[in-house]
Amino acid sequence: LVTVNRRAPTDVIEYQQLIDGDTVELVIERDGRSMEIVVTKTLGEPLGLSIDSAVFDRVRTCDNHCSFCFIYQLPKGLRRSLYVKDDDFRLSFLYGNYTTLTRFTEFDLERVIDEGLSPLYVSIHTTDPSLRAALLRNPRGATSLRWLSALLDAGIEVHGQVVVCPGVNDGDALRRTLEDALSQYPSLASLCLVPVGVSDFSTEADMRPLTATEAADVVDLAEHFAELSRRATGRRVIAASDEMYIIARREPPTVSELDTLDEAENGVGLIAAFSDSFLSGTEMAKLGTGFFQSVDGAPAWGYRAPRSSAESPSDGHGPVVLLTGEYAAPILRGLISRVGLPDVRVVAVENRYFGGNIKVAGLLTGSDIARVVSAMPAETKFLLPDACLSDDRFLDGACLGDLNADLVVIPTQGSALRQWLESRRLSHVTA
Ligand code: SF4
Numbered sequence: 001l002v003t004v005n006r007r008a009p010t011d012v013i014e015y016q017q018l019i020d021g022d023t024v025e026l027v028i029e030r031d032g033r034s035m036e037i038v039v040t041k042t043l044g045e046p047l048g049l050s051i052d053s054a055v056f057d058r059v060r061t062c063d064n065h066c067s068f069c070f071i072y073q074l075p076k077g078l079r080r081s082l083y084v085k086d087d088d089f090r091l092s093f094l095y096g097n098y099t100t101l102t103r104f105t106e107f108d109l110e111r112v113i114d115e116g117l118s119p120l121y122v123s124i125h126t127t128d129p130s131l132r133a134a135l136l137r138n139p140r141g142a143t144s145l146r147w148l149s150a151l152l153d154a155g156i157e158v159h160g161q162v163v164v165c166p167g168v169n170d171g172d173a174l175r176r177t178l179e180d181a182l183s184q185y186p187s188l189a190s191l192c193l194v195p196v197g198v199s200d201f202s203t204e205a206d207m208r209p210l211t212a213t214e215a216a217d218v219v220d221l222a223e224h225f226a227e228l229s230r231r232a233t234g235r236r237v238i239a240a241s242d243e244m245y246i247i248a249r250r251e252p253p254t255v256s257e258l259d260t261l262d263e264a265e266n267g268v269g270l271i272a273a274f275s276d277s278f279l280s281g282t283e284m285a286k287l288g289t290g291f292f293q294s295v296d297g298a299p300a301w302g303y304r305a306p307r308s309s310a311e312s313p314s315d316g317h318g319p320v321v322l323l324t325g326e327y328a329a330p331i332l333r334g335l336i337s338r339v340g341l342p343d344v345r346v347v348a349v350e351n352r353y354f355g356g357n358i359k360v361a362g363l364l365t366g367s368d369i370a371r372v373v374s375a376m377p378a379e380t381k382f383l384l385p386d387a388c389l390s391d392d393r394f395l396d397g398a399c400l401g402d403l404n405a406d407l408v409v410i411p412t413q414g415s416a417l418r419q420w421l422e423s424r425r426l427s428h429v430t431a
Pocket of ligand 1: 064065069071085100
């Protein structure tokens with residue numbers, strides 16, 4: 001596809017707008033030959049073309065070099081798409097990726113406003129200009145939050161995040177950031193505080209995981225400012241992520257304590273939403289897909305590929321083992337015992353591939369799972385959350401089929417796990 005209505009769209013957003021009308025003029029190039037086609041259709045009807053990428057020019061990559069960047073903490077040799085450091089407001093709008101705005105321009109602002117590209121997701125990290133420039137290792141980090149003000153002034157909904165790095169942007173710096181967030185950016189939709197992930201591959205001397213005490217301080221600050229915000233505006237705005245609560249050894253908030261699950265993708269309220277869905281058997285209100293779902297050759301409207309196409313049969317006998325990350329294991333054990341499934345075992349898979357404080361289920365790798373399943377009886381049925389897969393592949397490149405085990409992939413939805421376990425229980429009773 002070369003042009004639509006004599007324009008060459010640069011991304012799916014523009015493409016969607018161009019094809020919206022009832023008469024669409026296309027220029028197509030095939031086998032070196034150009035042809036013109038006029039399509040007549042009803043307003044808003046899709047053209048039926050398959051598109052393999054969300055942006056047609058190039059993903060705008062970031063010009064920062066953050067010491068906490070997880071991409072620098074990946075081992076060499078993974079699939080190429082995992083190393084793309086995108087900082088593209090279009091991907092922020094389409095998929096909820098965070099942008100630092102250091103490459104944002106006046107032209108981008110105009111486009112966001114004209115086309116109503118809202119909500120957007122912005123990495124704030126700190127409101128101290130010199131600290132932000134140092135954290136991002138980019139002088140533009142000191143000034144790029146001016147775009148945040150411009151976006152909010154224009155009525156764009158913005159969700160912010162702070163990656164909390166101990167000894168760098170926590171403590172007093174974090175307190176000032178939260179004060180500034182509420183005073184300088186009062187219409188910010190939300191601001192979540194997530195702990196820095198530090199893998200064994202990090203080479204940064206000043207990066208280390210938060211201790212339980214440091215994480216508890218962050219939770220206290222978040223709750224204090226959330227309460228201030230709630231009193232002033234009726235909105236909570238500020239929240240620490242579930243992972244922050246787990247590190248702090250505190251109970252994450254329940255669904256009723258959170259105003260919104262909009263930030264579930266970033267780990268705020270994910271446990272609450274999952275637990276609620278598991279216990280009630282109803283679908284989770286919101287479930288994000290996560291940064292590592294992007295893959296080469298992703299399908300039409302998804303920069304992120306589907307996680308898995310594997311079937312999930314619940315028949316057969318033998319022990320059932322639920323595999324998950326170290327953070328989620330105690331929570332799942334609690335849920336399983338509440339609904340009375342004593343024969344289902346939850347096993348925490350230690351993430352030796354990344355090491356460090358990487359303990360979330362979404363970053364489990366094929367090699368770690370292979371190690372765990374090989375040590376268990378052959379007749380075991382293993383349940384695996386689809387969050388650690390993208391197109392049936394793990395982050396380390398291993399495929400589901402590479403694992404010599406009876407693996408069942410379960411959508412990372414509380415209700416899906418409950419349904420699978422209940423249908424298995426039912427089939428045993430019937431048998
Ligand atoms: S802005 Fe994001 S992608 Fe870019 S270096 Fe920082 S953490 Fe990495």
